[in-house]
Amino acid sequence: MTAVVLYCRPGFEKECGAEIQEKASWNEVYGYLELTKNQGVVYFHLNNPEEGEVLMQRIPLKRLIFTRQWFVTLTEKIALPDFNRVEAIVESMGNDWQYADLRMETADTNEGKALSKFCRKLAVPLRQALRKEKILTEKHDNEGAILHALFFSGSEMILGFSLGSNTSAHVMGIPRLKFPNQAPSRSTLKLDEAFLYFIPKNEWETRLTSGLNAVDLGAAPGGWTYQLVRRGMMVTSVDNGPMAESLMDTGQVKHRMMDGFKYIPQKQNVYWLVCDMIEKPERVAKLMAQWLLQGYCKEAIFNLKLPMKGRYAEVVKDLQLLKDAFSEHSVKYDLYAKHLYYDREEVTVHARLLSPVPTF
Numbered sequence: 001m002t003a004v005v006l007y008c009r010p011g012f013e014k015e016c017g018a019e020i021q022e023k024a025s026w027n028e029v030y031g032y033l034e035l036t037k038n039q040g041v042v043y044f045h046l047n048n049p050e051e052g053e054v055l056m057q058r059i060p061l062k063r064l065i066f067t068r069q070w071f072v073t074l075t076e077k078i079a080l081p082d083f084n085r086v087e088a089i090v091e092s093m094g095n096d097w098q099y100a101d102l103r104m105e106t107a108d109t110n111e112g113k114a115l116s117k118f119c120r121k122l123a124v125p126l127r128q129a130l131r132k133e134k135i136l137t138e139k140h141d142n143e144g145a146i147l148h149a150l151f152f153s154g155s156e157m158i159l160g161f162s163l164g165s166n167t168s169a170h171v172m173g174i175p176r177l178k179f180p181n182q183a184p185s186r187s188t189l190k191l192d193e194a195f196l197y198f199i200p201k202n203e204w205e206t207r208l209t210s211g212l213n214a215v216d217l218g219a220a221p222g223g224w225t226y227q228l229v230r231r232g233m234m235v236t237s238v239d240n241g242p243m244a245e246s247l248m249d250t251g252q253v254k255h256r257m258m259d260g261f262k263y264i265p266q267k268q269n270v271y272w273l274v275c276d277m278i279e280k281p282e283r284v285a286k287l288m289a290q291w292l293l294q295g296y297c298k299e300a301i302f303n304l305k306l307p308m309k310g311r312y313a314e315v316v317k318d319l320q321l322l323k324d325a326f327s328e329h330s331v332k333y334d335l336y337a338k339h340l341y342y343d344r345e346e347v348t349v350h351a352r353l354l355s356p357v358p359t360f
């Protein structure tokens with residue numbers, strides 16, 4: 001039976017499953033879910049096997065909030081022998097497709113991590129064999145399909161494919177970022193990942209460049225401010241808590257000790273608004289809509305903290321609130337949300353208006 005396999009943060013299988021089932025049904029694709037708690041892997045078994053590729057073509061991965069990466073199965077689970085594993089894998093490839101890349105993957109769990117050494121070792125002869133059979137071309141354009149090999153153990157795995165134009169650039173959808181020693185908090189990696197994920201690299205020169213003004217709401221001790229400062233921006237950091245001395249010493253940071261919900265910029269020259277306040281997500285969403293629609297900033301990246309229960313429903317509701325606010329003002333907009341790798345009990349949202357707010 002063909003399934004779409006989706007990777008998410010362990011513990012978020014229910015949200016990941018609910019989302020794919022809902023978005024598949026909008027595309028008249030139906031199936032049932034199979035998930036194991038805390039494994040970070042979700043199966044959406046399709047009633048019609050041909051619809052796997054249809055789903056991959058119709059739903060942009062960027063639109064799936066809780067899915068890091070996905071593929072459509074090519075095989076059932078394969079039992080691997082103790083010897084000649086490569087041969088067994090190559091023989092189970094049912095079609096004569098060619099693939100631009102091979103991804104060796106495991107679940108994002110402790111067991112999965114323990115398996116990754118085994119995967120790295122097997123990758124070398126497997127790549128060689130797939131190249132020899134002309135299954136792996138390694139032509140890295142966006143068009144080619146990607147071959148996924150998901151290992152459950154040293155003796156069990158499954159093969160699948162994703163489309164190069166609609167897949168994550170990272171193995172298992174996980175970017176490995178280095179924690180910068182000078183940053184005052186681990187949270188810094190969240191904004192670093194958000195910039196990488198939401199803003200195309202070829203636009204960094206205009207959208208993430210030095211000289212831009214930024215506001216950071218809920219900034220202390222300054223992990224997010226650090227990401228703005230290191231890109232040469234001038235930052236107003238709003239928080240009653242203390243900011244790291246090292247950031248204040250740069251001369252690029254103004255610290256305003258006040259409530260982030262009350263702060264209003266004096267001049268309309270703020271490009272970025274970033275917000276990591278621990279607050280009710282609905283309240284944050286309303287504030288973000290207000291900043292964008294009033295023209296206080298051009299782009300916003302913010303976190304929506306997730307409740308203990310009804311996490312998917314809460315995110316959908318908050319995003320709808322933003323969409324409704326933008327539509328009421330007849331503006332075009334970009335709005336994307338993702339449960340990023342460095343996020344925990346929150347999702348990160350990027351919003352910007354693509355047309356000015358009409359003045360009547």
Ligand SMILES: C[S@@+](CC[C@H](N)C(=O)[O-])C[C@H]1O[C@@H](n2cnc3c(N)ncnc32)[C@H](O)[C@@H]1O
Nearest residue numbers: 185187218219220221222223224259260276277
């Ligand atoms: C998760 S921490 C922010 C961490 C920060 N982004 C970093 O990278 O270092 C949340 C911060 O939001 C601040 N906060 C919560 N509610 C706030 C409010 N209404 N106004 C301003 N700051 C607020 C807290 O004081 C706290 O420092």
